Amino acid sequence: MATLSPARALSAESSFGGPAAADTFDVIASLSSTPPTSIADSSSITTDAAVTTPKAEIATTHANLFEPKIAHDGFELDATATEPPQGTPDPALPTIGLVDPIAHSSPTHSTPTTTPRAQRTRRNRLSEPIYNLSKLSGTDGHGKRRSKGDLVSNRRRRTTTAITRLGPDVEAEDSADEDPYAFSEDSPRSAMRSGITSAETTPKKQRSIKVGAKKIILSPKRTLTRSAGPIAIPAPAKPSKLGKRSRGVFEEEQSSVPRELRRLQDTKEFQGIDDKPVLHTVWANGKFVDPNAPPPRKKAKVKESKKVVKEPEPISTPATEADLPPVKTRRVKKWLPFGLYAGQDYPVDPMKGLTAAEKKAFAHLPELAPSEKINTVLPPPQFAGLRLLIQGRGFQLPFDVCNPLPPGQPKPKDWRNQTKNRFIGDARAIWKKTPHLQDYQSNCVCTPEDGCGESCQNRIMLYECDHTNCNVGIEHCQNRAFARLTERTKAGGKYRVGVEVIKTDDRGHGIRANRCFEPNQIIMEYTGEIITEEECDRRMNEKYKDNECYYLMLFDQNMIIDATTGSIARFVNHSCKPNCQMIKWIVSGQPRMALFAGDKPIQTGDELTYDYNFDPFSAKNVQKCLCGSENCRGVLGPKPKEIKPPKPSQELKKGAKKTLKGTKGRGLVSGSGEKGPKTPLKKRKIKTPAKVQTKKAPKGPIKTIKAATAAMMVKKTVSTISVKSKAKTAGRKTKVATIRKTSVVKAVAKGKQASPKKTAAKKTVATKTSNTMIVAAGTEKSKAKKVVSPTKAKKVVSSTKAKGAGTLNKAKKPATGLVKPRKLTTKVTKPTSPNKKVVKVKAAGVPGSRGRITKPTIKLLQSPKAASTISVEARAALDAVFSNVP
Numbered sequence: 001m002a003t004l005s006p007a008r009a010l011s012a013e014s015s016f017g018g019p020a021a022a023d024t025f026d027v028i029a030s031l032s033s034t035p036p037t038s039i040a041d042s043s044s045i046t047t048d049a050a051v052t053t054p055k056a057e058i059a060t061t062h063a064n065l066f067e068p069k070i071a072h073d074g075f076e077l078d079a080t081a082t083e084p085p086q087g088t089p090d091p092a093l094p095t096i097g098l099v100d101p102i103a104h105s106s107p108t109h110s111t112p113t114t115t116p117r118a119q120r121t122r123r124n125r126l127s128e129p130i131y132n133l134s135k136l137s138g139t140d141g142h143g144k145r146r147s148k149g150d151l152v153s154n155r156r157r158r159t160t161t162a163i164t165r166l167g168p169d170v171e172a173e174d175s176a177d178e179d180p181y182a183f184s185e186d187s188p189r190s191a192m193r194s195g196i197t198s199a200e201t202t203p204k205k206q207r208s209i210k211v212g213a214k215k216i217i218l219s220p221k222r223t224l225t226r227s228a229g230p231i232a233i234p235a236p237a238k239p240s241k242l243g244k245r246s247r248g249v250f251e252e253e254q255s256s257v258p259r260e261l262r263r264l265q266d267t268k269e270f271q272g273i274d275d276k277p278v279l280h281t282v283w284a285n286g287k288f289v290d291p292n293a294p295p296p297r298k299k300a301k302v303k304e305s306k307k308v309v310k311e312p313e314p315i316s317t318p319a320t321e322a323d324l325p326p327v328k329t330r331r332v333k334k335w336l337p338f339g340l341y342a343g344q345d346y347p348v349d350p351m352k353g354l355t356a357a358e359k360k361a362f363a364h365l366p367e368l369a370p371s372e373k374i375n376t377v378l379p380p381p382q383f384a385g386l387r388l389l390i391q392g393r394g395f396q397l398p399f400d401v402c403n404p405l406p407p408g409q410p411k412p413k414d415w416r417n418q419t420k421n422r423f424i425g426d427a428r429a430i431w432k433k434t435p436h437l438q439d440y441q442s443n444c445v446c447t448p449e450d451g452c453g454e455s456c457q458n459r460i461m462l463y464e465c466d467h468t469n470c471n472v473g474i475e476h477c478q479n480r481a482f483a484r485l486t487e488r489t490k491a492g493g494k495y496r497v498g499v500e501v502i503k504t505d506d507r508g509h510g511i512r513a514n515r516c517f518e519p520n521q522i523i524m525e526y527t528g529e530i531i532t533e534e535e536c537d538r539r540m541n542e543k544y545k546d547n548e549c550y551y552l553m554l555f556d557q558n559m560i561i562d563a564t565t566g567s568i569a570r571f572v573n574h575s576c577k578p579n580c581q582m583i584k585w586i587v588s589g590q591p592r593m594a595l596f597a598g599d600k601p602i603q604t605g606d607e608l609t610y611d612y613n614f615d616p617f618s619a620k621n622v623q624k625c626l627c628g629s630e631n632c633r634g635v636l637g638p639k640p641k642e643i644k645p646p647k648p649s650q651e652l653k654k655g656a657k658k659t660l661k662g663t664k665g666r667g668l669v670s671g672s673g674e675k676g677p678k679t680p681l682k683k684r685k686i687k688t689p690a691k692v693q694t695k696k697a698p699k700g701p702i703k704t705i706k707a708a709t710a711a712m713m714v715k716k717t718v719s720t721i722s723v724k725s726k727a728k729t730a731g732r733k734t735k736v737a738t739i740r741k742t743s744v745v746k747a748v749a750k751g752k753q754a755s756p757k758k759t760a761a762k763k764t765v766a767t768k769t770s771n772t773m774i775v776a777a778g779t780e781k782s783k784a785k786k787v788v789s790p791t792k793a794k795k796v797v798s799s800t801k802a803k804g805a806g807t808l809n810k811a812k813k814p815a816t817g818l819v820k821p822r823k824l825t826t827k828v829t830k831p832t833s834p835n836k837k838v839v840k841v842k843a844a845g846v847p848g849s850r851g852r853i854t855k856p857t858i859k860l861l862q863s864p865k866a867a868s869t870i871s872v873e874a875r876a877a878l879d880a881v882f883s884n885v886p
């Protein structure tokens with residue numbers, strides 16, 4: 001047995017290379033703990049030269065390797081070598097060998113020598129620290145466990161190499177067939193290849209396998225650590241085909257090679273060539289994973305079986321399709337492209353309510369195709385969800401918080417909605433002839449910060465801003481109520497319109513709010529047919545003679561809006577404590593009437609009312625008011641007790657004085673100006689009609705018409721003059737106090753009666769600021785309006801207030817008046833005074849007027865009697881008023 005000393009050359013191949021490899025025991029320990037893992041490994045360790053050098057050198061190399069004594073690195077080799085050394089060992093040669101620690105500890109192994117190179121005795125070496133690397137690496141326990149009489153590690157790591165490295169334990173059952181050159185681990189070459197001595201590799205318990213007729217005893221020596229491939233059985237040694245002579249020659253040539261190795265030196269095993277492929281295996285969870293085995297598809301099989309059960313093939317179906325295996329298609333999630341509601345049955349038609357174009361657009365959706373089976377049992381919520389998505393309807397609250405009003409209100413009969421004014425008959429021509437609207441041109445001087453608020457000149461003058469007269473722009477302007485109303489109601493709908501007709505208990509139809517309105521917010525426009533007074537008379541006497549309700553509103557230029565065919569605003573009832581007000585505005589140069597919210601906000605469901613300022617014309621036409629407010633006057637007009645009989649001219653004088661002093665009388669038309677907005681009026685013109693149409697005074701019963709009553713009717717039309725005058729005695733100055741931001745007052749004194757048309761044309765100038773009222777058709781009204789005071793004064797400022805006296809009526813707020821129509825013959829009295837003169841009076845300047853301001857006209861409209869009365873003193877007073885006016 002040769003004991004090989006460690007060689008430094010080994011350090012180059014060892015994983016413990018470097019200086020540490022100089023330590024013999026370190027090398028031993030490390031090598032023992034990490035032996036070669038394959039033939040290639042072991043052979044590479046042992047004989048690199050055998051692989052890379054010519055065969056001739058191999059023999060030499062092996063001869064050197066198996067020198068019985070190699071003094072190297074201070075170790076004495078075993079003297080029991082079978083063959084003597086053949087020459088001095090070349091230290092340059094890779095003398096590879098391993099020394100087992102056990103072998104070192106054995107007394108049979110090397111002993112210290114006296115050679116100089118062997119001064120480093122074993123004892124000295126032992127004095128140095130020894131590291132058990134196998135313990136440190138945790139592999140010292142390998143090969144110690146046993147199972148079924150074998151080392152577990154060996155069995156587990158048994159590989160081809162393990163088998164082929166047949167050691168001395170390989171025994172033939174038949175001794176005659178024993179091959180002396182059998183590859184034995186005990187043999188020197190085995191030791192050379194593995195680097196392990198026979199003593200080291202001697203197993204404690206041998207284990208054998210049968211290969212053919214041979215029994216191969218396996219070495220329990222742990223030989224391979226990495227490869228775990230199938231066990232390769234080496235082929236039995238073949239007998240040499242050489243003849244005796246040739247064999248002899250060959251043996252002579254190979255005399256330097258041990259005889260037992262000569263037959264094997266040509267084998268790959270001897271040369272350490274491993275031509276077997278390296279097997280890569282995969283283990284998972286401690287189990288070998290066969291890469292060629294099909295993956296388990298247990299679930300798919302179950303699914304397929306279910307599918308087969310669910311949809312059995314009909315018997316009558318031809319076997320062609322049935323025999324075909326089901327085509328496995330990749331399941332596509334429908335909801336990815338179509339949404340979660342796709343592929344469901346619908347209990348209702350989702351197309352219901354859609355237009356033809358929409359149906360056509362959605363027709364291609366397979367989800368909407370009619371399904372064979374409809375699940376009628378409590379459909380899931382997604383059905384309703386898809387329907388809502390298609391129909392575009394939002395969610396619905398359990399109750400309507402926006403419009404809690406109960407539906408089902410009866411619709412009024414014989415009513416056609418008309419959202420725009422329409423001229424009837426001569427109204428258009430007369431309207432166009434009137435040049436007054438052209439005079440009202442002004443631009444506001446607001447800034448964007450102001451936003452055309454309360455200080456806006458246009459707003460004060462009841463002019464709506466537009467692109468022609470606004471200095472701010474639509475984005476900041478807040479004085480565009482009519483434009484916003486149009487924008488709001490353009491799309492229609494209950495909430496946007498904001499109002500609806502209701503049926504009241506005792507007042508016929510009415511209007512209530514469908515939404516909330518802010519204070520002074522525009523609600524709806526009062527529109528209808530614009531007719532002249534003559535047309536109004538005709539309708540009242542003929543068309544509406546049997547009606548109980550009238551929808552006539554004095555509008556502008558003495559024209560009347562007949563809302564019998566008009567907007568929904570005509571259904572607004574009267575209240576003595578109203579929540580709305582009817583105001584006339586100039587929008588784009590044209591007057592328009594609209595209902596605005598009052599000073600308080602309006603809640604949903606509130607009935608909308610305004611003060612009619614109703615003129616019943618006479619006491620017997622007074623209607624009972626059913627508004628139910630605490631301050632109800634009891635009648636639609638003024639209280640009956642305030643209806644006073646016509647007073648003599650003396651009273652008229654007093655009344656005129658009183659009015660000029662600024663006192664307010666309250667008569668039948670006292671409602672004028674009381675319920676209107678606080679917005680002051682603008683651009684008043686005091687106009688004395690130059691050519692007032694003269695009508696004959698009524699005869700007979702008409703003569704009995706009280707002058708005061710007639711005067712009151714007239715006052716209604718012009719009662720909104722925002723002039724507070726202070727009348728004093730003759731010679732004293734009468735002051736125009738509260739013409740808000742007006743500078744010019746055009747006083748038109750009428751000296752005589754003019755033709756009705758002309759009268760209308762001129763009088764309408766004053767209606768810019770007038771209270772609106774529903775005009776009573778009838779002779780008295782017409783007569784009263786057209787009878788102008790015969791004053792001789794050049795300037796008369798009067799709006800006959802209550803009690804018939806000519807009055808400078810403070811009318812900051814426009815008021816609305818309803819006049820009870822009366823069926824009287826039209827008689828026009830002749831004016832007592834032919835004097836007529838238009839005087840322009842310039843008052844306090846109006847900001848932003850640019851020096852050119854035309855003010856509203858205040859008309860003096862009086863009955864002949866009243867006018868004649870007033871012309872005595874009032875004329876003087878009025879003269880005083882305007883005496884200072886240039």
Ligand SMILES: C[S@@+](CC[C@H](N)C(=O)[O-])C[C@H]1O[C@@H](n2cnc3c(N)ncnc32)[C@H](O)[C@@H]1O
Pocket residue numbers: 506507508509510548549550551570571572573574575623624625626627
């Ligand atoms: C402009 S309509 C109003 C709508 C009317 N309620 C209808 O059903 O057509 C005016 C008429 O309504 C009635 N009316 C309005 N307000 C009233 C009130 N407070 N008291 C009694 N009747 C009223 C009167 O008959 C009046 O002539």
